[in-house]
Amino acid sequence: MKKYDIITRENTALGEKYYSFRHESGLNVYLFPKDLTTAYALFGTSYGSIDSCFIPKGESEFEKVPDGVAHFLEHKMFECEDGSDLFESFAKTGASANAYTSYTSTMYLFSCTENFEKSLEILLNGIKSPFFTKENVAKEQGIIAQEIRMYEDSVQDALFQGMISSMYESCPIKIPIAGTVESISKITPEVLYKCYNTFYSLSNMALCVCGNIDVSDVIRVCDKVLKPESDTRIESKRLLPERAEVVSDRFTRKMRLSKPIFAIGVKDILISESPAERLKKRVVMETLSEYLFGDCSELSVSLYEEGLIRNPLSFYVDHCEAFSFIEIGGESDDPEEVFRRFKAHIEKVKKEGIDKDTLVRTVRAQYGEIISMFDSVSSIANEFLSFIMDGYDIFDYVEAYEKIDVSDVNNALHELFNEKYYTLATIVPQDE
């Protein structure tokens, strides 16, 4: 077994630590042992649905591939050259395997309670052995078409997609992750190999294992399976020119549902190139959103008590290298009135300023929520790699919460919230 410089990082308040090293193959490996029965492995590439215009490996010009390729590849990676698939191999070890594709990454995973080494070998080997043919691509087109059909009937997906499309002009998250039935019909084995060869190089990938694991077992499997690869620099057009204002301040669509649902989108194009700055802004955005729209916010409580919303407001924050926005959602008979009250609420808080005691309480509640993430091997590993792919780690994230300052939150309030950046998307019941 080869020796690696293993770095240990610890958070004593949480009582958690992890180890990391760079494998000679070029792969970054993160090991997060936990005293649990389950072991979980997550292996993935920093390649998602938004990477559809890039310079293919060995070429020099940008090329546009059909929408939905990253997700299509995710499905196809399970197939092996001998006609079997990875699910069958995992079935022999008893591991439960799965995969998912996001805007910025594709992840393969398994969890198991025995035969961890063997399962890890299957995972690493499988993802390093692509096998695409005309026939197996055609078969997958039928399956993914049904997956897309399922999303088409989802009112929540339609709402989110509507909000994004009225916010952005060119940002690639306008396109649904799975693409469309039409776009995936253009996918060929050649396209898949081109994307695979460009984005599935080990230096663009990462492995995180968590739970009932042993560091030397992981090193042994990596040494056995992974061959050294040269580092590659990837050119992918993730950030396209985008103005600060939303494209349209309204979106609406009729679907089969009982009551209107709405999503207020707050567009943000100020994204730092520095990971540390992005992390800081992310936690400030999360805290500010909890402060403004959380269960203890005046807005959520008053809308709920007056019957303007069915459940307390929900909100979602995303801030990474490629995009940034806040979504505030709910169900209401009168989304326009909710939107009006939302705007008035923001202006009121701007005038009053952020209250320090309320902010302290808000952060305390968030702390409780964050530490619950460390109870589940899947949430640790999934969050771990999503943070790593944006340039920081899971403890940086926790520690950033301890440094939140009232003036940062106040500044963010003024910087992020402006009518020009708002859009209101609604899905309303169709006429009977």
Added chain:
Amino acid sequence: MNGIKNISVYPTVKLTVVPSEKFKTSYLSVTFSRPLCEKEAPMNALIPEVLTRSCKKYPTMLSLSRALQSLYGASIDPMNSVMGENHLFGLYATFTENRYAFDGTDIFSEVADLISEMLLNPLISDGAFDESVVESEKEKLCGRIKARINNPAAWAMRRCIEIMCASERYSISPSGTVESVSALDAKSLFEYYESLRGKTEISVFYAGSESFETVEKKIREIFRDFSGPAIPFFETEIIRSASGEVKTVIEEEKVAQGKLTMGLRSSLALSDENYHVLALTSALLGASPTSKLFMNVREKMSLCYYCSSRPNALKGLLTISSGIEVENFEKARDAILCQIDAIRSGDFTDAELESAKKSLINSYRELTDSPSGLVFWYLTRSFAKRDDSPLDAANAVLSVTRDEVIEAAKGLSLDTVYFLKGTLCGEDDGEECEE
């Protein structure tokens, strides 16, 4: 699981403690159970919503939310579900372990006290729950009942059960209907709530690092006035085989994808000692990516993205669901039936059986890492009068034979086929297909 302890604190109050030192979040639930029935369902559904909305000590939503926020973001949420034909309702809390409270707050005690306030000191006036709270929660509940159509797959499953179990309690929705919820009022709801004392068993589940003694003391104190006689056990009606012709119902909706749902009766249920054979048969048929349905209906025939089976343990049913193109209805239905027949005739390899076992055993073992999963496991089992652990179940699965699986598959009989037929084609918004 080592160290699980359950006792009757009082004849009507049962406490189960799942000790676990290794988690940062703990879990505490208090639930009532009543035989599922049309008259009580809307009340049982509404009570948890009303109780978790406010209490005498925290009469407004804002004051209650702030109290929870100060407890490191603890949550206390309403719970409403069925366990076979028992209606289970109450509330459950998740909260940070005391050792992570940097200011020394005893979060466990505070949360338990808050639950006690909600249950025993609700906001009342003139012998009625607070009128405005009840009205607003009624509206919300009605909205949720209507919103069921927003999720086509769940809607299709609900319809299938309603048709299949039309003459059984199981078809009753634990949320009631829009009409029955609308008819409730604050006074009669409170009177009903008061009358539950002595009519319903209370189950308390705790998973976390507090000692059994600490938890027991707290629960004893909270329910000190609940010392009535024990409540008789209510048995779920289990119909072990379908009778008469298969019921086939097709309904149209304006959605893109067709949802095929099939309901089968099973000769085995959780109250049978060898229930695990049905769980294994379902794993082999359609509960893993190497199952018959996944490998054939999805992978070979390319008919769907998902096609899966799931046993309903307490009621002794097996349901199958899939999302397909509308024109593939018969093809998919026949393909699914063909896979069930394959198992009945022993047309599966030892490797397939082995895979199904491993998959099921793995899911049982992983449960030991989830406090709420364990709570749900033991709670479900209590309604079949058993308390075997996930590891006991894993061991039982290990020794199941081919013949037992074949027998269990033969014990499945198709009762109902429900198809939600989509009438929209493709991505064009709202455009209907021409027939």
